[in-house]
Structure formats: C-alpha cells, structure tokens
Amino acid sequence: MDLRAELAPPMVEPSRLAEVAAGIERIGELIRGGGGSGAVEAALADFRAATGHDYPIGAFVEYHGSRTLAEFALEAARPAWPRVADITRAELVEIVRRILAGDAEPDWYLLVLTVNVRHPAVSDLIFGRSAEADGPLSAGDDLLGVAEAIVDEASAHRPIVL
Missing domain, CATH: 1.10.60 (Diphtheria Toxin Repressor; domain 2)
Structure with a gap:
C-alpha cells in the first residue's frame, strides 16, 4: 500500500541537514566546553525555535552512543509531531x-x-x-x-x- 505524502518520511535538503548538524555540534561544544549556562540555554532556545523539537541537554552530548550526527540531524530537521487528523x-x-x-x-x-x-x-x-x-x-x-x-x-x- 502506498502512503500519502503526510505519512511518508519527508525529504530534507542537504543544506538544512548541514545547518541542523552544525547546531547540534555547537550546543554539544558549549556544554562540554563550559560555555556557561546562559550561552547553552540561548543555543537550545534557538535550536528549539528552528526545529520544533525540545531535546534535553543530554541529547546533545550523548547522541553518539546510539546514532550518528547525520541521523540525529535528520530527526531534528523533520517535524517533531507529525499528526495527521484523518489517518485511517x-x-x-x-x-x-x-x-x-x-x-x-x-x-x-x-x-x-x-x-x-x-x-x-x-x-x-x-x-x-x-x-x-x-x-x-x-x-x-x-x-x-x-x-x-x-x-x-x-x-x-x-x-x-x-
């Protein structure tokens, strides 16, 4: 069975993936490097606003234990809550x-x-x-x-x- 577009994995432009991956790395570096809680919170707020995802701080330093940066970036670049009201x-x-x-x-x-x-x-x-x-x-x-x-x-x- 073919699924309609709203249910299929959305394509993400390579430039968007690179942008999201850079944001993930930046937040991870701020956390590991002691960038200060204000800088970390500001970067997290920017990331949340840009992606719609509300990842906890630990996600940015621990993701590599279960997935690659590319996999994390792809997830974050896609919709956080793909709700389809009339799903059958x-x-x-x-x-x-x-x-x-x-x-x-x-x-x-x-x-x-x-x-x-x-x-x-x-x-x-x-x-x-x-x-x-x-x-x-x-x-x-x-x-x-x-x-x-x-x-x-x-x-x-x-x-x-x-």
Whole structure:
C-alpha cells in the first residue's frame, strides 16, 4: 500500500541537514566546553525555535552512543509531531507493517504511529513481543495480520479519566 505524502518520511535538503548538524555540534561544544549556562540555554532556545523539537541537554552530548550526527540531524530537521487528523486504520496497519518488516525509515514510522494513536506505549506492542508467547517473526509470517492485531490493540486503548 502506498502512503500519502503526510505519512511518508519527508525529504530534507542537504543544506538544512548541514545547518541542523552544525547546531547540534555547537550546543554539544558549549556544554562540554563550559560555555556557561546562559550561552547553552540561548543555543537550545534557538535550536528549539528552528526545529520544533525540545531535546534535553543530554541529547546533545550523548547522541553518539546510539546514532550518528547525520541521523540525529535528520530527526531534528523533520517535524517533531507529525499528526495527521484523518489517518485511517489501513494507513496505521501499513505503518506498523513497515516497522515490522524492517523497511527503511523505521524511526520516522514509529514517530508517526506514536503521535497518531492514544496508546501510551505503542512501541511496546511492536518491540515488546515475547518470542515465547507470541512466537518470533520470520520471513514467512503474516506481517499484515500481526500489524492489524497491533493496530487494533493500540486503537482500543482508552486513557483513564481522573
């Protein structure tokens, strides 16, 4: 199934990626170099205004433990909250199927899913599968059926009203 443009990973111009990467490095250098809390806070405020993302300070000095600068910059250059008001069940199923299948851009699809369903731990429904209880996924599995079950469970979630 093809996804409409609002759900697909947006392309980011190389110049924008370079600009965001430079901002990440600058903030990291300010933090590591003791640039003063005022300089760090000003750089963070500028970065937040330019990207819409509200990363904690630690993200700028610890990102290299789990991703590259290019991956961090790509995430930061894309929308922080890709909410699609009229997303359909079929689109959600396709997004989950792509995540399960290991298609390109799983981080983007997981963000879109997380933003567009109410379940507070939808990623646990995907990645918290128990190999003993659910069985491991393999190439022959019906990924569509598994994706449908995950979307149904995520969609059935209702927050507790206090």
